[in-house]
Amino acid sequence: GAVVSQHPSWVICKSGTSVKIECRSLDFQATTMFWYRQFPKQSLMLMATSNEGSKATYEQGVEKDKFLINHASLTLSTLTVTSAHPEDSSFYICSASGFLVGQTSNQPQHFGDGTRLSIL
Amino acid sequence: AQKITQTQPGMFVQEKEAVTLDCTYDTSDQSYGLFWYKQPSSGEMIFLIYQGSYDEQNATEGRYSLNFQKARKSANLVISASQLGDSAMYFCAMRERADSGYSTLTFGKGTMLLVSP
Numbered sequence: 423g424a425v426v427s428q429h430p431s432w433v434i435c436k437s438g439t440s441v442k443i444e445c446r447s448l449d450f451q452a453t454t455m456f457w458y459r460q461f462p463k464q465s466l467m468l469m470a471t472s473n474e475g476s477k478a479t480y481e482q483g484v485e486k487d488k489f490l491i492n493h494a495s496l497t498l499s500t501l502t503v504t505s506a507h508p509e510d511s512s513f514y515i516c517s518a519s520g521f522l523v524g525q526t527s528n529q530p531q532h533f534g535d536g537t538r539l540s541i542l
Numbered sequence: 543a544q545k546i547t548q549t550q551p552g553m554f555v556q557e558k559e560a561v562t563l564d565c566t567y568d569t570s571d572q573s574y575g576l577f578w579y580k581q582p583s584s585g586e587m588i589f590l591i592y593q594g595s596y597d598e599q600n601a602t603e604g605r606y607s608l609n610f611q612k613a614r615k616s617a618n619l620v621i622s623a624s625q626l627g628d629s630a631m632y633f634c635a636m637r638e639r640a641d642s643g644y645s646t647l648t649f650g651k652g653t654m655l656l657v658s659p
Contacts, residue, residue, distance in 0.1 A: 456646070465633065465649045466587075513585055519645070531637075531647055533579075533587035 425449060426518050428534025436542055437508060443501045443537045445516035452518035455499035456531065457491060460513040472499055506541045513538050545569065546634050546650035553655050555624045562609070563619040563653045565634030571595075575637040576617040577647070578608065582630040590632075593617055624657045631655075 425448040433441050445455060454473055458466040472478035472493035480486050488510075490502040499518075503510050515536040547566045555561040567576065578590040593601045593608045601608040609618040621628060634650040 454645075465651045468646060468648075471646060515585070515587065517587070517647070531577075532589070535584075535586040538585070 426532045426534040428516050432538050434540045438505055441503045441506055443514055445499045445534050447497050447518045451496040454519050455493055456517045457501050458515045508541045511539055511541045545648045546636055548634055548650035548653050550653045553653055555657055557657055557659050558623055560622045561624055563632050565617045567615050567636050569638050571638045577635040578619045579633045580630045626657050629657045
């Protein structure tokens with residue numbers, strides 16, 4: 423089945439550091455990738471949606487300059503948290519939807535395992 | 543207004559018994575999809591079951607079944623023969639087409655299920 427790999431799974435860094443999180447689709451072409459943020463004991467909140475080769479669409483209230491999203495290929499999207507501060511500490515999770523190689527039917531969203539970001 | 547409502551913050555069930563997790567949704571779209579995901583304490587989102595708005599039969603996947611009542615806009619998850627490993631957070635989600643043209647998933651607030659021996 424389709425697999426989405428997210429890396430790293432854990433990041434602890436100092437305030438002011440920029441952190442890059444990668445999301446890869448391993449066996450399908452991810453035409454659309456989604457980035458979510460989840461605070462403890464809360465639901466997933468969509469941050470942005472990106473299509474391969476185009477600019478991301480950010481949800482209301484999400485700072486575009488703070489959370490840089492790049493979806494340069496059909497298998498890779500990155501989220502960069504620029505100049506991270508303690509309030510950016512959260513669980514970030516990506517998901518992807520697209521087409522299995524050789525097939526045309528659209529696949530449901532598949533999620534990465536998430537990245538726990540802790541800013542000291 | 544919330545698009546996905548899960549009214550049960552927490553549920554307890556005894557091992558081997560069945561449990562129903564409630565989910566109601568709100569949409570004006572004719573075409574939409576309903577999902578249930580399981581999130582254990584480790585954080586990963588595990589896809590459980592899917593129901594399309596045009597599907598006439600209730601979806602089933604092993605011990606999971608979705609009680610889809612379209613007129614009532616409800617999509618409850620039924621877990622039969624609960625196991626200790628079922629203890630986790632469960633999210634109901636709806637996929638519909640956003641104004642941007644993309645299909646996006648909207649999640650409910652989740653229900654924490656605890657299975658006791």
